[in-house]
Amino acid sequence: MTSSFSPKPAERTADHAASIWVEFTTLAAETKAVNLGQGFPDSPAPKFVTDLLENLSKQPELTAAHQYTRGYGHPMLVDILAKMYSHFYNVQVDPMNEVLVTVGAYLSLYYAFLGWVNKGDEVLIIEPAYDCYYPQVKFAGGVPVPIVMNLAEGATSASQFTIDFDDMEKKINKKTKMLVINNPHNPTGKLFTRQELEKLAEIAKKHNLIVIADEVYEFHVWDKNDMVRFASLPGMYERTISIGSAGKAFSVTGWKLGWAVGPKQLLEPLKAIHQNCVFTCSTPTQMAIAQAFQLDWPKFLNDPKNSYLATGLSDELRDKRDKLARMLEEGNFRPIIPDAGYFMLADYSHLKEGLKLATEQDPDDFVFSRWLCREKKLAVIPPSAFYSSREQKEKNCNMVRLCYFKKNDTLDAAEVILKKLGKE
Helix, strand or coil, X not given: CCCCCCCCCCHHHCCCCCCHHHHHHHHHXXXXXXXXXCCCCCCCCCHHHHHHHHHHHCCCCCHHHCCCCCCCCCHHHHHHHHHHHHHHHCCCCXXXXXXXXXXXXXXXXXXXXXXHCCCCCEEEEEECCCCCHHHXXXXXXXXXXXXXXXXXXXXXXXXXXXXXXXXXXXXXXXXXXXXXXXXXXXXXXXXXXXXHHHHHHHHHHHCCCEEEEECCCCCCECCCCCCCCHHHCCCCHHHEEEEEEHHHHCCCHHHCCEEEECCHHHHHHHHHHHCCCCXXXXXXXXXXXXXXXXXXXXXXXXXXXXXXXXXXXXXXXXXXXHHHHHHHHHCCCEEEECCECCEEEEECHHHHCCCCCCCCCCCHHHHHHHHHHHHHCEECECHHHHCCCHHHXXXXXXXXXXXXXXXXXXXXXXXHHHHHHHHC
């Protein structure tokens, strides 16, 4: 059947390619590969968190848990979030005006761009950058401006990714309105130092920039590493929209709850979009997350050894990080050891020397990642996808990104594959 009906979509959608996650998630499923690509834990969620949601589901008479709640966030959840971030930022966060709960951190980010970026406004984005920033800025009518981090030759630590601050300042002009900071950083695993963040704060003040602080991995920091939340720096709360995630905090990514925290002035445009978009988020999941924070927060402050957020999560991640690093070395990869988060980059240059890979138009890490998934049944992500220009993609196509927040069975299966690779 043929039809002459051929409508044209809105121009803002015309030049947006399919997300990298579509290709590599599909490929991993088709090949039944061991999946260290997509960033989610495949082990059971924390029982104390799921028990809270289960308890709510068993109380049909608790009407308030199963009907619409306050549009900008359930009072229980915004109240505990305000207490926590008042502590972290050393300011008094108003729960009713300075916290907005959204459908995942993604939506908080999108609201921030839509709410503040006008057509032609420029947004500084530190590369490599999580791949949703660019399309979201463009959907808002803005112009993403990449600030590429340098990595020392032969680097072994994510801390060796550094920003050229002089280059950043050269790219700032009258159209520059916003700076996006992702800390802890995906995909590199870098944790920005206080000195680096203070320099970014200095630039934000000097050029009167709004700062989007994407800090969804804020609880994925271990040992004596110092998680400095950007809004805690002097004078930064007033110009910063901080983004957090319940899915990341409690390892329940499928619950899709996130939030934006910031001064009322900065959150008002986000709320205007939210009330006419989703209006409100799932009530029982908001209540369960609120109760989880209420249970853990006193431990975080006074008994960190028994706190999931303070040590339970981070200790588990540190051990898995160390395990994956050893595995990669056995497979002839050179791991770039992360400071935080649950991703690791690894250089595959030595391994590639003995391989005959297909010639494709895509960067080499795409070709290698497809080969690794199809031929060796190990799924990873090509990090050149996190760069915007062809030039930078070609310069940064000698690594893969892996997620180590996986159950031991998954890591053990990957270890078998990597050991075989190392012997070939």
